[in-house]
Amino acid sequence: MRGIDFEDELQALILSKREDDYWDFKQQHHSNKANLLHDIICMANNRADRNAYIIFGIADGTFDVVGVENDENRRNQQQMIDFLKTKKFVSGIRPRVELRTLLLTGHEVDVLIIMNSTDTPYFLTEDFPDNGRKVHANHIYTRVGDTNTDIDKSADINNIEYLWKKRFLLTRSPFEQIMKHLENKEEWKQDDDTYYNIYNPEFTIAIEFDEDDRRFLIPEFYAYAMYNESTMYQMLSIKYFGTQLYGKQIALLDSGRYSTPTPDRGYLYFGEHRMNADYGFRFFTKDSPAGEEGRRLEIVRDSDPDPRIQKKR
Secondary structure, eight states, X not given: OOHHHHHHHHHHHHHTTOOXXXXXXXXXXXXXXXHHHHHHHXXXXXXXXXXXXXXXXXXXXXXXXXXXXXXXXXXOHHHHHHHHHTSOBGGGOOOXXXXXXXXXXXXXXXXXXXXXXXXXXXXXXXXXXXXXXXXXXXXXXXXXXXXXXXXXXXXXXXXXXXXXXXXXXXXXXXXXXXXXXXXXXXXXXXXXXXXXXXXXXXXXXXXXXXXXOOGGGSOOGGGGGSSSOOOEEEEEEEEETTEEEXXXXXXXXXXXXXXXEOOEEXXXXXXXXXXXXXXXEEXXXXXXXXXXXXXXXXXXXXXXXXXXXXXXX
């Protein structure tokens, strides 16, 4: 979250005067690096399935804002990232973090954001000790409620199973799974106008032409930003075991050299009467299925022009 929404959320967490699955309060930055690493791993493996926060500058017990402006152990974002870089994580995959500073009641409060990911469980392949504390290799730590797994123990088996299920997308809906699989081009094979996932062939993407669609004779306005305005439309259908999970019209622009989901329509009204729009526009909504589709669709499509669209000269 950004801006005022993020600040409001943090203030609400502080006012709750408690800790929970995805947030933890610290009066100061860690003096012991093993404790810092342990806390980050627990948060990265949290069971809330969302971004987690370690909030520095909140007094123990009272939850008053005391700030970290005079904290000699204070770290910035780059120091946090460099710290994680040197640790031996399995497969070299480390938690992603971001550190933000907020000014609350006249004090600086640091918030270490541990990004949510399906790369769980995070764990080390080599012990990391510091001043009598040690993060153990091959131990899986997590956070349940307001409690981290003890640093000398591994999480309960049911929590470990959940983290592995999360990695293999078994905690996600079929539609979320297929969108995630679209990130890897090598997983997809083409069979005529259908693409299927080689590891999960029940996931398919069908692209069909509408032979009766004559709208390509009058291209949309955005087609004229291309070298060639020739346009044709198709229907994209994402299916799971033959059941359509999502359907969207797509446009083949520039004689088929580029394909994209067609943007949604919107209208602006400035007069008192809303019978006729003053302006019309097309748009994509960030993080919507169409927006994600537009970013990932090219991985499963050939870049050659479609032969059914003739280039104008």
